[in-house]
Amino acid sequence: MLEIRSARKTFYRGQADEKVALNGLDLKLATGEFGVVIGSNGAGKSSMLNAVSGSLSLDSGQILVNGDDVSGLPVHKRAMRLARVFQDPMKGTAASMTVAENMLLADLRSKKRSLRPGLTGTRIAAYRERLSLLGLGLENRLDTRVELLSGGQRQSLSLIMAVGGSPDLLLLDEHTAALDPRTADIVMAATVRAVEQLKLTTLMVTHNMQHAVDFGHRVIMLDAGRVRLEIAGDEKANITVPDLIGHFAVKTDRMLLAS
């Protein structure tokens, strides 16, 4: 379960280019719920995700994961509970390390790291099996350095790394945006499969309206640092891309009127 309570964040406070990124944002995601976040540039999607993961500290407000307040914890402590797939395939993996070593790092995310050997035979076998689910042949390239993989392979690896160990919360930060359409579909399909199988509480940011329509239990539209619209249940199930874009248009008109 994820709960964001009246989160506020202002950049460059008191300066000419003051920017309110989060303006009392409230959001609640039940356990096992898959929320899809949309919104125009500058709506606060990235700020929200960064605030949840810990790389952005809030001015005020709280972040709760499974009922525990994590607002004061640094990124590496929050990583025990949540996993994240970045937009940039370069960002989510260690390029100069091998596929197996990357899997090991993710495997140890919520565990205490010991002085025992890292890559044991049993672990390698387990990683091979988990990677084979992707059907990308990564299971045969465990000793390949990640920098030699394609963007799609790297992103798929990031995904497998993130969902391993069933985190309390999975954050997907436009994780298919940097991929070509075909690869994006493969990664998205793998995402949905993992999220449904493991019943992960998931928050996905996307610019892809089709993805917002096709996936997730709830669409959350952000605007000016707060939730402007939520679509769930039957309405979510029946919504079409034009409907969603319609909401965007309404919002844009309102924004024009407001300014």
Place this chain on the structure above:
Amino acid sequence: MDFIQTTIASFISLIPVTLAQSLILSFVVLGIMIPFRMLSFPDLTSEGAFPLGGCVCGVLLAAGASPLTAISVALIAGFAAGCCTAFIHLRFRIHTLLAGILMMTMLYSVNLRIMGKSNLSVFGSPTVFDWVPFVRPGFPASKIIAVGLIALVVFVLLNLYFKTERGTAVRAVGANPDMAEAQGINVWAATIGGVGLAGAFSALSGAVMVQSQGFADVNMGLGILINGLAALMIGEAIVGKQSVLRQIAAPFVGAIVYYQLVSLCLAAGMPPPDLKLATGLFVLAMLALPSLRRSRGAAPAREAFRE
């Protein structure tokens, strides 16, 4: 013909001495490699940590401490120096190179304070080399055996460590600090510990060097960094850096080959004052090689080091 013969003769006669020296200095190269390659943290602390280790060891030996105690305290001092550099970088977001320059400049005064004068003779004090059986102390053989043994132990331990769960995490910090953090790794702890360890190795080198040469000098670290870098480049060119094993072997192999090369140059009659220029040009050439090979066009993207 005569020239070549005398050159080779004097080079060969110097091989054992040079080997002993290069084994001692291989720890500095290790102290440069660990931050540079494992943590992507180009670090200059060794230029200060090396004489720090020497000064601490010298003072303790002069005070009658056992050689092992002297080395241990030197190790701790070097570790602290490395930790300070890493902390300066992390806490104040000062570039790693600048943090290192600050640290080594400040360490110069610290070293002078520790010794109270600019050099200190500890000739005749007991050394770790005295404990090597079957060879007469003071001869290169005892140094080669003693330091070679330490080097072997360090090499094996480091190789094991960087393949453990924790060691892999430390390497991840160097490979991609953002990713490491997102995987629950404490970047601060890994960086401070890693750079500290490197400082400890540099200090170890200084301490053993003082026991080997019989005196400590505040200026003993002058140019050690560029020598170490040159040795590292040679080592990596010979054994490569594709795996943990190779990366850790590189400093040792590099140090041994590099100092023999230097010895050869000196035997061939190269004036010692030109040595730093030659070393500098060599390092420059090694660093420039990849960009020259890639293309003649615009300079390629810089390596992604922490800023």
